[in-house]
């Protein structure tokens with residue numbers, strides 16, 4: 001009897017002692033699990049941000065040009081609901097498009113939650129590193145101011161009225177991704193281009209701008225622009241060739257190709273690892289891919305266009321998109337390496353083994369135009 005009660009007493013004492021410890025451990029465990037989930041969401045949020053938001057809000061969240069920063073107390077103080085609504089639905093009449101799937105955007109509610117976790121609890125220095133590692137650093141800001149006199153000049157062109165109406169819209173909303181003159185950047189395709197004009201009808205262009213392209217950076221603009229504004233942007237894409245080159249002032253862009261020997265050497269190493277199997281060790285072309293070390297290509301293709309091709313690849317061909325795998329600096333080093341060939345590049349390529357004897361892909365027949 002006695003021993004029983006003693007055991008009972010001891011057991012009670014142990015339980016009494018252990019319970020709070022257990023409870024404490026349990027709370028601790030839940031806290032740890034919560035912290036881990038939050039950290040995971042923040043990490044995912046950094047990636048979603050890198051892929052969708054950096055072009056306007058900046059890798060470090062400080063904002064680019066006239067686009068606002070998100071790295072500030074005002075935004076951190078916004079509650080969950082307000083942030084969710086802003087990102088899901090966008091802000092009417094601004095470049096902040098609707099990103100939620102329910103609004104025609106590309107992000108599901110889990111991704112919206114991850115973004116909010118990153119904005120509220122993340123560290124912008126870490127986000128900037130994630131963006132850099134993903135090779136998604138935005139192109140340098142392209143703030144294009146179009147002087148009134150220039151617009152007056154433009155208005156005299158055959159489709160002058162629609163062009164003059166569209167240019168400021170383009171400069172404010174599209175140039176950051178597609179380049180100040182529609183020449184394309186590492187993150188968005190060329191728009192000022194005969195191929196696009198011949199391949200896409202006005203209706204298709206209108207649909208792309210209105211609804212965006214699902215799963216890409218190209219958001220739908222129907223919340224931010226009126227249908228009349230979208231129609232005039234289509235008019236710009238359709239009639240861009242009327243605008244004489246040089247009429248629109250070009251912002252000063254940092255050069256892409258460098259003549260720095262170290263940068264060129266780094267580009268050369270990348271080339272031998274990633275490109276030589278297809279393009280040939282000296283860029284002379286093979287059965288797999290066209291020559292790059294050839295005058296016709298190098299003189300006719302500006303640095304930005306080369307960079308865009310390398311970053312985005314050529315759809316429906318073997319040319320892969322390297323943008324997600326190489327950083328901005330690596331892309332620039334490749335362009336520097338290719339550009340360094342220009343002074344010595346042959347006028348006509350001599351592709352590797354057996355190429356050129358009739359047949360084969362078009363580039364082995366020594367294309368002259370590009």
Ligand code: HEC
Pocket residue numbers: 049052053054055056057067068070074075083086087091094095096097099115173
């Ligand atoms: C094309 C440019 C652009 C892109 C891309 C963009 N935003 Fe915005 N964002 C804006 C602009 C412009 C505003 C300011 C809208 C206004 O005036 O209310 C804004 C506002 C915001 C705000 C509110 C800030 C405040 O101070 O009220 C948040 C939050 C935000 N954006 C998050 C995002 C997220 C997250 C992404 C990526 C999914 C994103 N944005 C992509 C242009 C952009």
Ligand code: HEC
Pocket residue numbers: 055170173174175176177178187188189190191196205208209213216217218219221233237
């Ligand atoms: C945040 C970056 C970004 C902004 C801002 C942006 N675009 Fe795009 N745009 C893209 C990307 C990326 C694509 C390629 C989508 C794809 O892979 O099909 C694209 C595709 C397009 C296309 C289709 C091109 C083709 O060859 O099929 C048109 C047209 C276009 N954009 C027009 C515009 C216009 C007009 C604006 C301004 C109102 C604009 N874009 C703003 C990123 C952007």
Ligand code: HEC
Pocket residue numbers: 270271274275276277278279288289290291292297306309310314317318319320322334370
């Ligand atoms: C798997 C094979 C393959 C690899 C690897 C490859 N390319 Fe290509 N590349 C191609 C093909 C095929 C084309 C031609 C696409 C076309 O038909 O327009 C091409 C086209 C190009 C062009 C445009 C040439 C022109 O005349 O318009 C450039 C620039 C280029 N590649 C650079 C690179 C660089 C730099 C790398 C390495 C980072 C690379 N490529 C890796 C297959 C490849």
